[in-house]
Each structure stands twice: as structure tokens, then as C-alpha cells.
Amino acid sequence: MESYFFTEDHQLFRQSFRDFLEKEVRPHIDEWEANRETPRHIYKRFGEMGFLGLPYPEVYGGSDLDVFYSVIYTEEMTRMNSGGFCTSIGAHSGLALAHINGEGNEAQKQKYLTAGLKGELIGCLAITEPGGGSDVASLRTTAKKEGDHYIINGSKTFISNGVLSDYIVAAVRTGEPGAKGISMMIIDRDTPGVSATKLEKLGWHASDTGEIAFDDVRVPVESLLGEENRGFFYIMQHFASERLAMALIGVSQAELAIDLALEYMAEREAFGRSINKFQALRHRIAQMSSEVMSTRVLVYSLYRRFGDGDYIIKEAAMAKLLGTQLSDRVCYECMRMFGGYGYMESYPMARLLRDSQLGTIGGGTSEVLCEIISKMIIDSKNYKAAV
Amino acid sequence: MNTYYFTEDHELFRQSFRAFLEKEAVPFIDQWEEDRRTPREIWKKMGDMGFLGLSYPEEYGGSGLDFFYDVVFNEELGRCNSGGFAITQQVVQYMSGPYILKFGSEKLKQKYLPGIISGDLISSIGITEPGAGSDAQNIQTKAIREGDHYIVNGAKTFITNAVYGDFIVTVVKTDPAAGAAGVSLLVIDQDAEGISRRKLKKLGWHCSDTAELHFDNVKVPVENLIGEEGRGFYYLMNGLQLERLCAVPAAVSGMEKAIEVSIQYMTERQAFGRPISKFQVLRHRIAQLAAEVESLKAFSYLCCKMFDDGQYDVKLCSMAKLLATELCEKVATQCLQFFGGYGFMESYPMARMYRDVRVGTIGGGSSEIMREILAKIIIDDVGYQSAGKGNGQPSKILKAASGAEKGSATATIEPSFDNLLAIMQKQAAKASPLGKTLQFNLEGQSIALDGRGEVNKVVAESIDADCTVDVSMQDLSALISGKLNPMSAFMSGKIKVDGDMGVAMKLQELFS
Numbered sequence A: 001m002e003s004y005f006f007t008e009d010h011q012l013f014r015q016s017f018r019d020f021l022e023k024e025v026r027p028h029i030d031e032w033e034a035n036r037e038t039p040r041h042i043y044k045r046f047g048e049m050g051f052l053g054l055p056y057p058e059v060y061g062g063s064d065l066d067v068f069y070s071v072i073y074t075e076e077m078t079r080m081n082s083g084g085f086c087t088s089i090g091a092h093s094g095l096a097l098a099h100i101n102g103e104g105n106e107a108q109k110q111k112y113l114t115a116g117l118k119g120e121l122i123g124c125l126a127i128t129e130p131g132g133g134s135d136v137a138s139l140r141t142t143a144k145k146e147g148d149h150y151i152i153n154g155s156k157t158f159i160s161n162g163v164l165s166d167y168i169v170a171a172v173r174t175g176e177p178g179a180k181g182i183s184m185m186i187i188d189r190d191t192p193g194v195s196a197t198k199l200e201k202l203g204w205h206a207s208d209t210g211e212i213a214f215d216d217v218r219v220p221v222e223s224l225l226g227e228e229n230r231g232f233f234y235i236m237q238h239f240a241s242e243r244l245a246m247a248l249i250g251v252s253q254a255e256l257a258i259d260l261a262l263e264y265m266a267e268r269e270a271f272g273r274s275i276n277k278f279q280a281l282r283h284r285i286a287q288m289s290s291e292v293m294s295t296r297v298l299v300y301s302l303y304r305r306f307g308d309g310d311y312i313i314k315e316a317a318m319a320k321l322l323g324t325q326l327s328d329r330v331c332y333e334c335m336r337m338f339g340g341y342g343y344m345e346s347y348p349m350a351r352l353l354r355d356s357q358l359g360t361i362g363g364g365t366s367e368v369l370c371e372i373i374s375k376m377i378i379d380s381k382n383y384k385a386a387v
Numbered sequence B: 001m002n003t004y005y006f007t008e009d010h011e012l013f014r015q016s017f018r019a020f021l022e023k024e025a026v027p028f029i030d031q032w033e034e035d036r037r038t039p040r041e042i043w044k045k046m047g048d049m050g051f052l053g054l055s056y057p058e059e060y061g062g063s064g065l066d067f068f069y070d071v072v073f074n075e076e077l078g079r080c081n082s083g084g085f086a087i088t089q090q091v092v093q094y095m096s097g098p099y100i101l102k103f104g105s106e107k108l109k110q111k112y113l114p115g116i117i118s119g120d121l122i123s124s125i126g127i128t129e130p131g132a133g134s135d136a137q138n139i140q141t142k143a144i145r146e147g148d149h150y151i152v153n154g155a156k157t158f159i160t161n162a163v164y165g166d167f168i169v170t171v172v173k174t175d176p177a178a179g180a181a182g183v184s185l186l187v188i189d190q191d192a193e194g195i196s197r198r199k200l201k202k203l204g205w206h207c208s209d210t211a212e213l214h215f216d217n218v219k220v221p222v223e224n225l226i227g228e229e230g231r232g233f234y235y236l237m238n239g240l241q242l243e244r245l246c247a248v249p250a251a252v253s254g255m256e257k258a259i260e261v262s263i264q265y266m267t268e269r270q271a272f273g274r275p276i277s278k279f280q281v282l283r284h285r286i287a288q289l290a291a292e293v294e295s296l297k298a299f300s301y302l303c304c305k306m307f308d309d310g311q312y313d314v315k316l317c318s319m320a321k322l323l324a325t326e327l328c329e330k331v332a333t334q335c336l337q338f339f340g341g342y343g344f345m346e347s348y349p350m351a352r353m354y355r356d357v358r359v360g361t362i363g364g365g366s367s368e369i370m371r372e373i374l375a376k377i378i379i380d381d382v383g384y385q386s387a388g389k390g391n392g393q394p395s396k397i398l399k400a401a402s403g404a405e406k407g408s409a410t411a412t413i414e415p416s417f418d419n420l421l422a423i424m425q426k427q428a429a430k431a432s433p434l435g436k437t438l439q440f441n442l443e444g445q446s447i448a449l450d451g452r453g454e455v456n457k458v459v460a461e462s463i464d465a466d467c468t469v470d471v472s473m474q475d476l477s478a479l480i481s482g483k484l485n486p487m488s489a490f491m492s493g494k495i496k497v498d499g500d501m502g503v504a505m506k507l508q509e510l511f512s
């Protein structure tokens, strides 16, 4: 199956990336989870190795590789079993930099993308607000133009890298109420009036999630990313790749859960035989493996279309819906295969289970995805590309 | 997505086949369902139009087309919302005909293939017996050779097309003592003396005829044997993949159609002053179902593509069959719900779909059997699993495999080419001559075995062998050391056999 999507070069990359992760990441994950953040030096290592810029243009230090390198990247990252670690790197290279690369002007790219791909300047993407996450079009943080500056007031919450990052790519209101009055703005962390507090949360322990307040923050007009009042469309545009990535993470988490369960079931004995001999458990594994395989093929097929330039709003929403649901279900079932050990921190399932839970919430909740899908197939609504 | 799998020609074929079905079949299906029978004329018309035998060779009247024409054929059948209508030709074209095409003698091919391609002949596949369904190895129908004939005694049941059809590819035991190795396939004409049949009444698939058959000293000429005696189980294992696979595109298109008609109904039906398509829970249910169907479709196409490329992947085919038939149940149940009371009425489409899909998780290997197969591949075959993912550590694979089997002298075999070659040379010299040539393709290198002389000779080269076996070095070492059984390796897709199956049958001997 893999050979329909991956070449030998892809698999070579997988091997070397995996070796790198095993050596430089795996041994430290527990510590980062305990510290509730991912240290800066690992971003730099990723940058040095070229792992932050796989899909980005070479002129800014990227590698300009096809989407299946990013697929491998995401799959291998997920196998580290730390949603928090993956998010820390991902919110920077996959979210903030995606906006900068997509809509940034030359100066912005030179500054943020070049240093970003080296792992020296870390970003975050701030859309969600305390008053609303799903309903992006109603966001309330304002940016008022005064001469050659914008004055920003409001707050953002649940922002990954929201405390530790060097700058914030924020969605702000520059115009009329609704979707057509939103712009994207780059706000440097050290700008007076920016403050952040770290939030405690169920999972993703190695990621810092912040609430950010903007109190009369003055940024130069050059901070505008892309065109004024086009922000909503940019966000929607980037959602396709974000959702595909989350679908893939879901599938990979589920696969990891099954692999870990299989290993454990082969070793654990009950009633005089290894528990992988019990038919009820075996059939559960067979069923889950089938669902994981099928969803994986969906995600791969969509990545292929995405790589070929298809605008796959509906399908990406479908994939994210299914991939994240699957992950929750499979992680839960697989945790149960471990009996009491599944509940222990010294075994991998507890973390996998709690980290999985974010899937159906972030990047568009399952309900929001169902809204998009049903609008498209019941009401024949069409979403067009912004560019 | 379609552009990755279908060309314009496929789509043209789709249009003309769909138009044909809408004109010649769909308006009459209600009647056929009521009659509990589909008239032969429709198959004849299909044959005349060239819609049958799509991937069969031209010399028998087929069109020699690629498998995605068959995918289109099945998808369009699936959209007719009658499992009974669809199954008839699925059984003929994909579940019985291929055994004759792939393993039958030229004479059998000449006799039967042109008829099933022209629509004149209707065939059945007779595996299931009153006492053995899932456990197909345990069939009891006997075919004992007497001179130029086999004398067949026994019974088959649930056999599709066997009330009104013309011949049955029948699974029999030619060597009742031998288990799976005593299984053979015989073509038995429906009008042979000694066959009696009873038409069965059933929950769904109403326009399809399903029979219970009794064979009472039925004389069948030996030339009706498909392939060789005792090879039937291998042929079946080979053919069942296609049977399972072709159910999948039909299931997907059937579900798409169900969602389409549901949406249409929901926009027309009013409740509480608005169309029911405005109620959020119904909308989200549609979204969820559509997503699941879309996902299965992507999977289905990939499995079909692999099949088209000659890869029999037992694991993927079994997964696809399992998921497709289970999802059909869910879609049928939930879509019927959208129709409220009308869903329960025969004048609306969901009632039929609801009862027709029910057989999906039973026939062609039940869901439980699919999960058994998958569990064996996934859980008991650690080597296969890891190798497939490309993250296996060889030492672990061998360790895991060695837990399973006998304490033979060859505990763990180093899976290097040179080592395997040396061992094969030793083993082959001990075994009785194969009588044919055989080649192992090992990850780019080849080992050829010439068994035509007094002793089997093994050399490291590539020849034009009667039979080729593709296998990884890892699995070959497991085979040699007795940790992997050739039959289960074949069934799980770890070894891929091409050419003379008879040679492959002797692998067991070679490795024991």
C-alpha cells in the first residue's frame, strides 16, 4: 500500500528522521512533559537538521519537498507519543509559518520565515478568544489604524506556544463585523502591552498553552499580513492543510495505540495464556486495524490531491472528523487492553489517551466540521479558494 | 479522486452502462423483486451490449479490459438499489467464472466462458453446505472417481443462481480423508441427472434465486474438473479475494445513492414548519455518514488499484470487505430513519436497501471470519506486520516467530541470501524431485530450482520457471525453519505465487 504514495527517497527520509528522533527526542520527552514545555534548543536542532522547512521554499532555507515528506514527518513525530511536543513544534512551523509563507511580503518572510526555519525565532497562531473559538467570524480583538500604526486591544486564549513564542500571528478585527472585517497581524512578543499567562490542562503537557492579552499594543502598519480584511479567508485556506495534518495525527495515534497494545498483549498472560489469544480482544484489534488502515488510505489519498493543488475543503473536514474520532476510540480501547497498567504513567497509554482528546476540539470541533460538510452537501454551498 | 483511477473511457463506459440500466433494468426491478426472479432476457441484453466479460479475454468473447471497468460495472449495479439484481452477475462474472478462466482446461473455457459473456449462461459457485459455511474446509460433498466420471453425493445450500441457472462451480472432496488438500472444483451442469433443488425463501435479495441442492449419485465427466485434483482450496483462497473485493465498490455506490435520496427527501419533507434538512442532528448525521462513505471509497479504490496491479493483498481485501458491509448496515439503518414512516414502506427505496444489505456481513466470509483472518495476520504474524511497515527489527521478528513452533534443529536462520541459498540447496537435494521448475524471487535476487531431473538442483539465477514465488528473505527463513506454514503464508499474502499452482502445492514437502 505504501508504495502507492511513498518513494524510496521518502522511506530513506523516514529512516533518518526516525533515527534522529530516537536519539535526540525520545529520551527527553518525559522530562519535557514534566516541565510543561518544550525547550528552545530542540527547535534549533530541528532547524539545523532541516526538519522545520520541509515544504517551504529553498530561498528561505526550506527544502521545497512534496507533501509526503510532511506526511512522514507528522507520522514519525506522532510516534514519539507526546502530543504536547508535536504541537510545540507544529504550532510554530505548521501554523505560524504557514501564514507567513502564504501571505507574508518579502520583508516579513526574510525576517520571520528565514529565522523561523532555523528554529531561532518561534511563532504562534492566535485566533481563538475567550468569548469564542468555533465562531471565528465573530472575534472581538480590535486593531484600529492610527497613522502608520495599528492599536490592538483584546485577548486570545488556548494559544499553543502562547507564552514562549517570540511573536504572535493574530487574527484581529480591522473592519466591519463578521468574516469580512478580519485581518492577520504579526505582533512581536516584546511590544509593550502584550502579556500572557500559562494555562494548565488535561493533556499536551509538553506544550505551553497561553492566554494572551493585548492592551493598547502599537504595531507598525507593516505588521499586517496579506491584505486588510482578508484574514478570515486566509484562515479558512490554511485550515485545509491543518485539518489534514490533524487527521493524520489522529490516524497515527490510533496506529501507535494498536502497536503498543499488540506488543503488550503478546507479553501479558492471564488464565495461563497470553491475552492476545482471547478472541474478543483479537477481533477488536482486527476491527480497529481495519478502520485505521482505511482512514489512513483516505488521508494519504487526500494528501495526494492536496499536493496536486486540489482545494479540498469538504474532504479535509471529513478526514479530520474521522481521524480524530478514530483516535479517541482506538486509544480508549487500547488503553483497556492494558488493564490497570493502562492507567499508570509508567506505561504509554495514559498519555496517549489524554493527548488524543484535543483532536476533536482544536482546528474546528467535530460539530463545526459537520456544519461545514452538511452545508456543502445538503445546501450545495461552495467554498472558493481565497487566491 | 476519480482522475487517479478512471480515464475518460471508463467514464464513457459508465455513462452508457448507467443509461442502459436506467432503461432496461431499473423500471422493472420492483416487478422482478415481487416475482422472486430476474428474467434471463436482461442478461442477454447486457451480453449483446458488451457489458459482460469486461476483463475476460477476447478469444472467449470478452473485452480484455482493465479492472476499473469492473469497478464501474459494480458501482453502477450498486446504484440500482437491488442487491438481488446486482448479485446475479457478480456471482457469474467474479465469483464462479474466474475459476474456469484461471485454472480450467481450454475445453472447459471454450464450453462455458462464451456463454457467460454473451449472457446465455448463468453460473453459480457452490461452496456452502447445510453443515459447513464459515468452516469451508469441512465440506462433506464427495466426488469419487469411477472411470471417466466422478460420482458426486452430498448437499449444498444458500447457492445463488442455482434455481434457474445453468451450471455450478462446485466445491467437492475428491479425497475425503485429506482435509483441505482433498478439495477440488468441479463444473456440474444443472440438468445432470441426480440433482434436486429447492428454492429458498429469504429476508432480502428478492429477485435473486437461492437454492438448496442435493446431489444423489450425480455423474460428472472427469474433464469437468477445474485444474488439478486436490488444489481446490488454493484456487478458492485465490478467488475469494476477488469475490470480497468486488462487493466493495458496489457497496460504496449503494451508500452514496442512499445518502443522495435521503438528502433529496429531507429537503422536500416538512416538519415543524421547515424542511427536515434544517434540523441540525439530521444534518450532522448526514455529514458523518458521508465522511465515512468517502473514506471507504478512497480505501476501496486503492484496494482495486492494487488488485489491478496484480497484488493480492489478503489483509487489505478482508479489511475492505469487513468495513464496507458493516458500514452498509449503518447507512441503511440511519438513512431509513430520515424517511420516518415512509422509510418502512415498499414504495420508498430504503426498505429494500435495509433488508438487502443485511446479507453483506454474512455471505462471502462473515464479519467474524474477516476478523479471524485479520487477527491471524496482524497478531500472530508479527514478522509480516513489522515488515509491512518498514520499521521491523529482524531479531525481534525471528524471536517472535520462533515462539510458535517445533524445536527443530534450525532454531533461527540468518536471513541472508547466501545462507538461504546454501540451505535451500541442502533441503532440495533431500526432497523428492518436483518435476517442474520453480523460482524464488527474494527482494531483487533469485534462486531457481530445477526439479526435472533425478534430484532437485538449486542455483542462484533467474530462469523462465513454471512457477515463481515472491517472498521476503525473512519469510523464506521462517518457511525453511518450519516457523511459517506455506499454506498460511500464501493465505496471508506473504508469499505470492504466479504460474503453475501445482508446483506451489509442493512447497510444503520442500520445507518439511
Ligand SMILES: Cc1cc2nc3c(=O)[nH]c(=O)nc-3n(C[C@H](O)[C@H](O)[C@H](O)COP(=O)(O)OP(=O)(O)OC[C@H]3O[C@@H](n4cnc5c(N)ncnc54)[C@H](O)[C@@H]3O)c2cc1C
Pocket: A091, A124, A125, A126, A127, A128, A129, A131, A132, A133, A134, A135, A157, A158, A159, A160, A161, A201, A204, A209, A358, A361, A362, A363, A364, A365, A366, A367, A368, A371
Ligand atoms: C490545547 C489547546 C490548544 C489550542 N491551540 C490553539 C492555537 O494555537 N491557536 C488558536 O487559535 N486556538 C487554539 N486552540 C483553540 C481551539 O481551536 C478552540 O478550542 C476550538 O476552536 C473550539 O472553540 P471553543 O473552545 O471556544 O469552543 P466553543 O466554540 O465555545 O464550542 C463549545 C461547544 O459547542 C459546540 N458548537 C459550537 N458551535 C456549534 C454549532 N454551530 N453547532 C453545534 N455545536 C456547536 C462545539 O463543537 C463545542 O462542543 C487550542 C485549544 C486547546 C484546547
Ligand SMILES: Cc1cc2nc3c(=O)[nH]c(=O)nc-3n(C[C@H](O)[C@H](O)[C@H](O)COP(=O)(O)OP(=O)(O)OC[C@H]3O[C@@H](n4cnc5c(N)ncnc54)[C@H](O)[C@@H]3O)c2cc1C
Pocket: B091, B124, B125, B126, B127, B128, B131, B132, B133, B134, B135, B157, B158, B159, B160, B161, B202, B205, B210, B359, B362, B363, B364, B365, B366, B367, B368, B369, B372
Ligand atoms: C442470500 C445468500 C446467498 C448466498 N450465496 C452463496 C453462494 O452463491 N455460494 C455459496 O457457496 N454460499 C452462498 N451463501 C452462503 C454464505 O457464504 C454462508 O452463509 C456464510 O459463509 C456463513 O456460513 P453459515 O451460514 O454456515 O454460517 P456459520 O458458519 O454457521 O456461522 C454462524 C455464525 O457463527 C459465526 N462464526 C463462525 N465461525 C466463527 C469463528 N471461528 N469465530 C467467531 N464466530 C464464528 C459466523 O460469523 C456467524 O455469525 C449465501 C448466503 C446467503 C444468505
